Amino acid sequence: MNRNRKLVIGLCLLYVFFMGGLAIFYYMNEESFKALVAVSGVGCGAVPLLLAIFTKLNFNMPLIVSYLIFLVGSQYLGSILGWYGNGWWDTFLHLISGSILGFAGIALYERLVHREADKEISPWFIFLYVLSFAVLGGVIWEIYEFSSDEFFNMTLQGGGNRDTMLDLIADTAGGLLIAVWAGVRTRVKLKKMSSGN
Numbered sequence: 001m002n003r004n005r006k007l008v009i010g011l012c013l014l015y016v017f018f019m020g021g022l023a024i025f026y027y028m029n030e031e032s033f034k035a036l037v038a039v040s041g042v043g044c045g046a047v048p049l050l051l052a053i054f055t056k057l058n059f060n061m062p063l064i065v066s067y068l069i070f071l072v073g074s075q076y077l078g079s080i081l082g083w084y085g086n087g088w089w090d091t092f093l094h095l096i097s098g099s100i101l102g103f104a105g106i107a108l109y110e111r112l113v114h115r116e117a118d119k120e121i122s123p124w125f126i127f128l129y130v131l132s133f134a135v136l137g138g139v140i141w142e143i144y145e146f147s148s149d150e151f152f153n154m155t156l157q158g159g160g161n162r163d164t165m166l167d168l169i170a171d172t173a174g175g176l177l178i179a180v181w182a183g184v185r186t187r188v189k190l191k192k193m194s195s196g197n
Helices: 003-028 032-054 061-080 088-112 115-119 123-152 160-196
Strands: none
Touching: 003 032, 003 061, 061 123, 088 123, 088 160, 115 123, 123 160
16 A cells, blocks of 8 residues: 555544544534534545545545645534634635635546547646536535535525625636646646657
């Protein structure tokens, strides 16, 4: 087992046990909302953990660490400690999550596309792909928030439609930053390849 895989397993186990302990603590203190958030934290932390244990994926460590930092910011600091009450915290996290999703799109692209395709790919395609990936992730998250509010009487969409739209705008802005960077990087790489031939 390589060092990256061991680090992913260790960090994810740390988060899963931390949130599991919080779930038990808040359940015993009859704070059902916080207990439910902590349980969802166990599930979210288990995703890369299970991938590390049951697949042979090569993990992008900055992406995994960013993901876990985002989980701490959203689930622990935001929902459990109440930082979402600051107003700007939710928008800030969506800006960050849009960027993380953009990097996730790049990592997925690099895993799935044949190396030779890099010589033919358009920078505009990379730009649109990364932006679309980030925006789709933001939409899926908003569906999760809406479903949690509807079916479990949670209040993840505290501001209703305005909250949803601000979140999507922030996700799009974060994804746009990374999409522009990815497009420019691809253009520079193609120029280097063409000048090298």
